[in-house]
Amino acid sequence: MRVFKFGGASVKDAAGIKNVYDVLQKAGYEDVLLVVSAMGKTTNALETVIKNYFDKSAELNSSVQEVKKYHNQILMDLFEEEKHEVFTAVNNQFSELEYFLAHNKSPNYNFVYDQIVSYGELISTTILSHFMSFMGIKTQWLDVRNYIKTDATYRDAEVDWELTQKNIAKNVKRKILNITQGFLGSDENNFTTTLGREGSDYTAAIFAYCLNAESVTIWKDVPGVMNADPRYFENASLLNQISYREAIELAFYGATVIHPKTLQPLQKKEIPLFVKSFINPLLPGTRVAKGADLEPYLPCFIVKRNQLLISLSSIDFSFIMEENISEIFALFHQFKIKVNLIQNSAISFSVCVEDKFENFKDLNAILSKKFKVEFDENVTLYTIRHFNDKAAATVEENKTVLLKQVSRETMQVVTKEN
Incomplete structure (x- = not known):
């Protein structure tokens, strides 16, 4: 079997759904399992519903109606008559969502999040399945x-591989087009769980692993994996081939094309992953598989903006040793601050971090009691895999370099705009 994954951008409207049909006509659909995300920005819209629910906002009902209206418009554009059974199927799903909002007793935000946000994928696949029929x-x-069974860690569930493998091997029919949801699973009590944001790629890999699939294809609005983000770099080039190891390295440093968890199950069974364009489905795209690290062999650029560069030094000029560093990292973990680069000397310790949850102010108050703290906000972290002098000059041009770190294959540079 082949596993295809279509993200939210590919099914954001009626034209997108029709295009999925066209892609399947060209790529074939027998022995295919489709993993599909929520339509367009539906996940964000359902996050607004969740916020309104917890805020006990008067806007709760209207935020649900917005999601309903968006999907109803797609239904009207796809199906000529309102009597088609898909209208009832989708209405039933919205009724379930509204019932949950009215009767839920759990105060657990993560639990509620998973029960509500999952309707994005359930509804998108219902519409797609009816349209294909x-x-x-x-x-x-x-x-x-x-099929995918997990523990009860809501919003970032761990897969129970043994049970999942058994369910998928026993129940997925071949010689037919299977359509399922990305991102979701369920715990032992059959409550919905999610696999972490962007987890639909991971879903595709789970099914591929359990089905011993021939390949996985992620269909995107780009021709494949580029060596740089075209928004930031002119002349970005398509990578024809990437090894599993190299793809994991790129994902680790923050390349967003392939979810880090996706590659591990595929590598175990040497199942190739293709990243292809849903606009031009007959183009070869990028192949991630065993073999050459990169083809063509080019520097690869990864950009992380809105970073924070923190430098800590000891107040009494004593060495910053292992016990200090472990204490600092425990605090980063406690305040949910992600570390992307580390550099230390005898009496100072610098880190480039992401303060996604805006906790640095509180962290700084604690650190300042023990260390001299200096920091730069809104810096940019550039990572260059397989760097050369020209690549380094490209990211340093017209910028102030605050920190640079070089290893055999990778250069990382923290810069501030001049």
């Missing part, structure tokens, strides 16, 4: 929660 392609709609 409407166009004459026989489909099987799978509720992924009956």
Whole structure:
């Protein structure tokens, strides 16, 4: 079997759904399992519903109606008559969502998040499955929660591989187009769980692993994996081939094309991953597989903006030793601050971090009691894999370099705009 994954951008409207049909006509759909995300920005819209729910906001009902209206418009554009059974199926799902909002007793934010946000994927796959049938392609709609079983760590669940493997091997029919949801699973009590943001790629890898699939294809609005983000770099080039190891390295440093967890199950069974364009599906795209690290062999640029560069030094000029560093990292963990680069000398310790949850002010108050703290806000971290002098000059040009670190294959530079 082949596993195809379509993200939110590819199914954001009726034209996108029709395009998925066209892609399947060209790429084939027998022995295919589709993993599909929520439509467009639906996850964000459902996060607004969750916020309104917890804030006990008067806007709760209207935020649900917004999501309903968006999907109803897509239904109206796809199906000529309102009597089509898909309207009832989607209405039933919205009724379930509204019932949950009215009757839930749990105060656990992460639990509530997973129960609500999951409707994005459930509704998108329901619409897609009915449209494929409407166009004459026989489909099987799978509720992924009956297949991928997890622990009860809501919003970042761990997969129970043994049970998941058993469910998928036993129940997925071949010789038919299977359609299921990305990002979701369920715990032992059958409550919905999610696999972490961007977890739909991971879902595709889980099914591929359990089905011993021939390949996984992630369909995107780009021709494949580029050596740099075209928004920041002119002349970005397509990478034809990337090894699993290199793809994991790129993901570790923050390349967003492939979810880090996706590659591990695929590497175990040497299942190739393709990243292809849903706009031009016959182009070869990028192949991630065993073999050459990179083809063509080019420097790869990864950019992380809105970073924070923190430098800590001991007040009494004593060495910063292992016990200090472990204490500092325990605090980073406590305040949910992600460390992207580390550099230390005898009496100072510098880190480039991401303060996603805006906790640095509180952390700084604690650190300042023990260390001299200096920091620069809104810096940019450039990582260059397989760097050369020209690549280094490109990221340093017209910028102030605050920190630079070089290893055999990788250069990291923290800069501030002049």
